[in-house]
Amino acid sequence: MNYGFIGFGNLANAVYQGLREQGDLSFAYFSRHRKEVEIPFFEDMGSLVSFSDVIWLGIKPQDLGEILSQLRTCDLSGKAIVSPVAGKSIAFIESYLGGNKTIVRIMPNLAIAYKKSVTSFATNRPGNETASDIYSRLTKLGKAVELPESGFDLFTSVFGSGPAFILAFIQIFKDKMREFNLPGELADELLLMLAQGTVSYFSENQEKYSIEQLISNITSKGGTTQAGLNYFGEHRLGALFEGVLEAAKNRSIEMRG
Ligand SMILES: NC(=O)c1ccc[n+]([C@@H]2O[C@H](COP(=O)([O-])OP(=O)(O)OC[C@H]3O[C@@H](n4cnc5c(N)ncnc54)[C@H](OP(=O)(O)O)[C@@H]3O)[C@@H](O)[C@H]2O)c1
Known part of the structure; x- marks a missing residue:
């Protein structure tokens, strides 16, 4: 399975470090600037999206609207979106991408790099195979809990x-x-x-x-x-x-x- 990061800052890099030993995953990223990292860099979002089965949103909350506006012009059929973006709901992402995409909202912390995160999980497609696969991978990176989105604000603060x-x-x-x-x-x-x-x-x-x-x-x-x-x-x-x-x-x- 191919995981593509849009934005590759502190959190995306930590997620990558946590997941990199799971042998069946390949990784790439797109961001404004190329980073000194070992995974492939795509210069445009469209190429990153074509590569990805799962798209991870590693950008700041204030940049999310702009990124989603670009993302909706890409062919997203069959792809899942994972968002660790603080404060932003699944409904917000659906308002850009439509309600027919598999969207997973998570709130991890940087200890995900060392498989010691506490991570909350919510999805608009409970039981979907890709969403369940992501949840099961998160359980290997510390503790993961399914949580209604109404609990994400407090969870974000505490964990x-x-x-x-x-x-x-x-x-x-x-x-x-x-x-x-x-x-x-x-x-x-x-x-x-x-x-x-x-x-x-x-x-x-x-x-x-x-x-x-x-x-x-x-x-x-x-x-x-x-x-x-x-x-x-x-x-x-x-x-x-x-x-x-x-x-x-x-x-x-x-x-x-
Ligand atoms: N840091 C944490 O502990 C933590 C914990 C839980 C959740 N989160 C969430 O994770 C998200 C990322 O946080 P972070 O701390 O990793 O932020 P960060 O280090 O500032 O990284 C943000 C990334 O977004 C990229 N970016 C910004 N605008 C872009 C654009 N228009 N096109 C492409 N890439 C763009 C930046 O690229 P350039 O570097 O090339 O400019 C950078 O790689 C946030 O939404 C935050 O709420 C963070």
């Missing part, structure tokens, strides 16, 4: 933007560590081990214990963790952080089409 929010949190730790004056990349290495250790602790115990219990295991009464968590609660940092997730969700709603 699409999530890695950036978790890293922004780790950056706060890093800023605080400036006091140690550590050489070179050592601060990043130590924080990476902290994150990996936390993930291991979570993954080894999550079937048996709730997150609250796991936090409680680190917290002695009257101790240092307790002092930090008290500050967390008194300053309502949880509610503040929920505001971050709400802001991202609301932006996804604003971008809807």
Whole structure:
């Protein structure tokens, strides 16, 4: 099966990295500029479309309308479209391409490159062979869940933007560590081990214990963790952080089409 990317930026490249070892797929891309990548580049959209069985939309939300206007002039018979474009609905894509195309809407994150994405999936053709094949491939690139499109805005905030929010949190730790004056990349290495250790602790115990219990295991009464968590609660940092997730969700709603 041939997968063709329209736009080959961060997300398309991550999807390609995740899928490249699946031996029955061939890849190519079309974008404004040629990239330093190993897969073939097509200089015009029509040639990329002719090559593709499945067309992946790797462009930004604000460019989607223009790309779909061009795409509808191509022969799309028998081809499926996959869109990871934030905020843009299947109905929006159908409004350009018509209702008779197989369209899959997904929301992955960049960890799809390492087969560790959490990816939501919706389609206008449930049970369609190509759509089911795409879903099954996504399940091999981390966790995939079928989700009504009404849930995509919150899902985009939590799982699409999530890695950036978790890293922004780790950056706060890093800023605080400036006091140690550590050489070179050592601060990043130590924080990476902290994150990996936390993930291991979570993954080894999550079937048996709730997150609250796991936090409680680190917290002695009257101790240092307790002092930090008290500050967390008194300053309502949880509610503040929920505001971050709400802001991202609301932006996804604003971008809807
Ligand atoms: N980044 C993420 O973590 C993430 C996660 C989930 C979903 N998404 C979604 O994935 C989509 C892509 O995001 P991204 O971060 O990969 O963006 P990006 O890195 O900016 O890549 C956008 C690509 O679109 C190409 N492009 C723009 N206008 C074009 C045109 N008129 N014709 C052909 N190609 C065009 C660009 O080509 P040139 O480089 O040649 O200009 C570039 O390759 C977005 O809709 C986003 O909502 C992203």
